[in-house]
Amino acid sequence: MEFTALFLAITVVMIVAWRGSRPLALTLFAIVLLACIRTYLHHASDTLKLSF
Amino acid sequence: MTRAFAITLNALGLYAIALVLAVAFGAQLLLHELPCPLCLLQRIAFTVLAVGPIMNIRWGSRPSHYALSLLAAVAGAVFSTRQVLLHIMPGDAGYGTALFGYHYYTLALITFVASIVLIAAILLFDRQFAEDGAAQAVAPDAFAISAVWLVIVLTALNVVSTLLECGFGACADNPLVYELLKH
Numbered sequence: 480m481e482f483t484a485l486f487l488a489i490t491v492v493m494i495v496a497w498r499g500s501r502p503l504a505l506t507l508f509a510i511v512l513l514a515c516i517r518t519y520l521h522h523a524s525d526t527l528k529l530s531f
Numbered sequence: 532m533t534r535a536f537a538i539t540l541n542a543l544g545l546y547a548i549a550l551v552l553a554v555a556f557g558a559q560l561l562l563h564e565l566p567c568p569l570c571l572l573q574r575i576a577f578t579v580l581a582v583g584p585i586m587n588i589r590w591g592s593r594p595s596h597y598a599l600s601l602l603a604a605v606a607g608a609v610f611s612t613r614q615v616l617l618h619i620m621p622g623d624a625g626y627g628t629a630l631f632g633y634h635y636y637t638l639a640l641i642t643f644v645a646s647i648v649l650i651a652a653i654l655l656f657d658r659q660f661a662e663d664g665a666a667q668a669v670a671p672d673a674f675a676i677s678a679v680w681l682v683i684v685l686t687a688l689n690v691v692s693t694l695l696e697c698g699f700g701a702c703a704d705n706p707l708v709y710e711l712l713k714h
Contacts, residue, residue, distance in 0.1 A: 481702075482571040482702055489579055490578075490686045493581065493582060493585055493682065508579075
C-alpha cells in the first residue's frame with residue numbers, strides 16, 4: 480500500500496510542479512523524497528549474504 | 532547553452548524516463564513478472580527524477596531544479612545498489628529476467644549513475660541560468676509539453692498497477708499474482 484501511496488504522491492508533485500506554485504512543489508518533493516528513503520530503510524532490513 | 536536548448540535537453544530527459552517506465556511496464560505485462568518492493572522503489576526513484584526536468588520546463592532552468600534530480604538519482608542509485616548486493620553471491624540467479632544480459636536493477640544502477648554524470652555535465656553551462664530579462668522565461672513547445680504529460684500519465688498508470696498488485700496491504704517480497712485480481 481505504501482508504494483501505491485508513493486506513486487500517487489509523486490503524481491501529485493508532478494502536477495503541482497507543472498501547474499501549481501514552485502514553493503509548494505519543492506516542499507512536496509522534499510516530503511516524498513524523505514518518504515521514499517523511509518520506505519527504503521524499512522525494507523532494507525534483510526541481511527546481505529556477502530562473502531567478506 | 533541557451534535556455535531553449537536546455538529546455539529541449541530536459542524534455543529529452545523526460546522522454547528517457549518515460550522509456551524506462553514503459554520498458555518496466557512491458558516486462559511486467561508481457562513477461563508476467565511482477566515488480567518486487569525494491570523494484571517498485573526504483574521505479575518510484577525514476578519518477579522522482581522527473582520532477583527536476585518538469586520544473587525546468589515550467590519555470591526555466593535553475594540549479595535548484597537540477598539539485599532535485601541529483602538527489603533523486605543518488606537515492607535511486609542507493610536503492611538499486613542494495614538490490615545488486617542482494618544477488619551478488621556466485622550461483623544466485625538474480626531476480627527476474629535479464630535484459631541485454633543485465634537484470635533490471637543493474638540497468639537501473641547504471642542509468643542512475645549515468646544521470647548523475649549527465650546532470651553534472653549540464654550544470655557546467657552557466658549561460659542557461661543567465662538572467663537577461665526577456666530571455667528569462669522560455670515558453671515550452673509541444674515537444675516539451677508532451678514529454679511532461681507522458682511521464683505524468685505513466686506515473687499515474689503505476690498507481691493503478693501497484694494498487695492491483697499489492698492491494699491494500701503490504702506488497703509481497705516475491706509477488707506472483709495481482710492481489711486485487713485474485714479470485
